[in-house]
Amino acid sequence: MIDAKPGWIVADAASRRRRLPPLNALRAFEAAARNASFSKAAAELSVTPGAISRHITELEGYLGVKLFHRSAKGVALSDFGAKLAPGIGAGFDQLHVAFDQALRRSPLKTELRLTLPRMLERWFLSRLGNFYANDDGFDVKFNISDNLLSRNMGGFDLGIAYGRGTWPDVEQEYLMSADIFPVCSPSMVAGSPHTLTPRQIADWPLIHVGPDNASLPNWRDWFAAYGLARFPRGIHFPTPSLAVEYAAQGHGLALASLALVENDLIQERLVRPLGPNFVLANPNAFFLIWPKNRTLSVSGRRFLDWLKMEVPPSSRDLRAMVR
Numbered sequence: 032m033i034d035a036k037p038g039w040i041v042a043d044a045a046s047r048r049r050r051l052p053p054l055n056a057l058r059a060f061e062a063a064a065r066n067a068s069f070s071k072a073a074a075e076l077s078v079t080p081g082a083i084s085r086h087i088t089e090l091e092g093y094l095g096v097k098l099f100h101r102s103a104k105g106v107a108l109s110d111f112g113a114k115l116a117p118g119i120g121a122g123f124d125q126l127h128v129a130f131d132q133a134l135r136r137s138p139l140k141t142e143l144r145l146t147l148p149r150m151l152e153r154w155f156l157s158r159l160g161n162f163y164a165n166d167d168g169f170d171v172k173f174n175i176s177d178n179l180l181s182r183n184m185g186g187f188d189l190g191i192a193y194g195r196g197t198w199p200d201v202e203q204e205y206l207m208s209a210d211i212f213p214v215c216s217p218s219m220v221a222g223s224p225h226t227l228t229p230r231q232i233a234d235w236p237l238i239h240v241g242p243d244n245a246s247l248p249n250w251r252d253w254f255a256a257y258g259l260a261r262f263p264r265g266i267h268f269p270t271p272s273l274a275v276e277y278a279a280q281g282h283g284l285a286l287a288s289l290a291l292v293e294n295d296l297i298q299e300r301l302v303r304p305l306g307p308n309f310v311l312a313n314p315n316a317f318f319l320i321w322p323k324n325r326t327l328s329v330s331g332r333r334f335l336d337w338l339k340m341e342v343p344p345s346s347r348d349l350r351a352m353v354r
Contacts, residue, residue: 052089052090052093052094053086053089053090053093054336055086055336055339055340056086056087056089056090056093057090057119057123058076058086058123058340059072059076059082059083059086059087059090059340060086060087060090060098060112060115060116060119061116061119061120061123062075062076062083063083063087063099063106064098064108064112064115064116064119064120065116065120067105067106067107067108068105068106069083069084069087069106074164076340077161077162077163077164077337078158078161078337078340078341079158079161079341081297082340082341082342086340087099094111096109096111097109097111097112098111098112098115099112142170142171142172143170143171143172143188143189143328143330143331143334144172144173144174144186144187144188144189145171145172145173145174145187145188145189145190145334146173146174146175146187146189146190146191147173147174147175147190147191148175148191148192148193148317149175149270149272150193150247150270150271150272150288150291151191151193151290151291151317152175152270152272153272153275153291153294154290154291154293154294155173155191157294158341159171161341162334162337171334174187188321188322188327188328188331189319189320189321189327189331189334189335190319190320190321191206191317191318191319191320191338192317192318192320193209193246193315193316193317193318194246194315194316194318195314195315195316196316196318198320200323201320201321201322201323202320202321202322202323202324202325203318203319203320204318204319204320204335205316205318205319206316206317206318206319206338206339206342207289207290207316207317207342208288208289208290208313208316208317209288209290209313209315209316209317210288210289210310210311210312210313211247211248211253211286211287211288211310211311211313212286212287212303212305212309212310212311213232213253213284213285213286213303213304213305213309214275214278214284214285214286214287214292214295214296214301214302214303214304215235215278215281215283215284215285215301215302215304216278216279216280216281216282216300216301216302217299217300217301217302218281219235219281219283219284219304220302220304223304226304226305226306226308227304227305228305229253229254229257229259229305229309230259232284232304232305233254233259233261233263235283235284236265236282236283236284237250237263237264237265237283237284237285238265238266238268238274238277238278238282238283238284238285239263239265239266239267239268239274240267240268240269240270240271240274240285240286241267246315247271247313248286248311248313249286250263250265250286251263252311253286253309253311256311257309265283266282266283271285271287271288271291272291274286274287275287275291275292275295275301278301279295279300279301284304286311287301288313290317290342319335319338319339
């Protein structure tokens with residue numbers, strides 16, 4: 032137990048509950064502590080080891096103390112982490128008991144209908160196998176659509192939408208940033224300085240998305256943000272996924288959000304030639320949506336929580352994704 036500092040007002044139990052750390056970060060910590068491994072925790076929760084690491088870092092930042100010692104040999108709980116782990120584990124055990132008891136009275140919906148925008152195809156498909164590795168007992172049927180913001184969402188239970196999150200006909204919850212930055216194949220920057228500048232890439236072959244995607248920032252917007260008036264030419268693709276794939280083949284530079292290229296950066300199919308800087312803020316973002324005035328089913332809430340576990344906890348993670 033940590034004593035309150037002099038002059039602090041000790042909050043009541045309800046206030047303390049409201050100030051608990053994010054649940055996904057606690058889940059990641061509990062699994063990592065019990066398994067003594069980020070990789071084993073990731074396998075158990077059907078996420079990537081990078082997602083576990085990000086959530087642990089988020090929790091350490093929230094608490095202001097290290098929970099694990101990291102080394103080339105692996106991870107080990109710090110003294111504080113070792114004191115915290117048993118209580119967190121016991122808390123999750125009680126949650127499992129509560130849900131098991133409730134589900135005996137309320138059968139789990141066996142099908143979840145999900146819709147997502149075309150620009151998240153690659154991000155979603157690269158993670159869906161992780162979800163099914165746990166065999167959560169229900170089927171996911173998904174559809175690709177950019178226009179399902181009506182009150183009943185075309186009969187879908189849950190979706191991801193791209194925009195400003197101001198839709199009156201659906202419930203919504205922020206999921207992740209859509210800020211963009213340049214990416215290219217490692218072959219394009221071989222032998223170049225570690226990081227380049229916008230002026231240095233101004234004459235490189237550029238890969239575009241559109242022109243039907245007016246809500247997506249484009250190369251003209253990106254160059255203008257850094258004081259360069261450019262009217263860039265280049266090949267145009269109808270979707271960001273195709274543009275990024277073409278860039279990975281070594282044909283030019285594309286603009287992408289972290290959601291679109293996170294795995295490609297980790298696998299080094301793509302790099303960020305300008306390093307962690309020169310990120311263009313996008314007023315739009317990705318939001319989880321579900322029909323207005325409808326409570327999510329248990330299966331819907333579990334899938335939503337899993338999706339959130341797969342997302343970097345904040346846009347600050349963009350600065351870690353460098354070549």
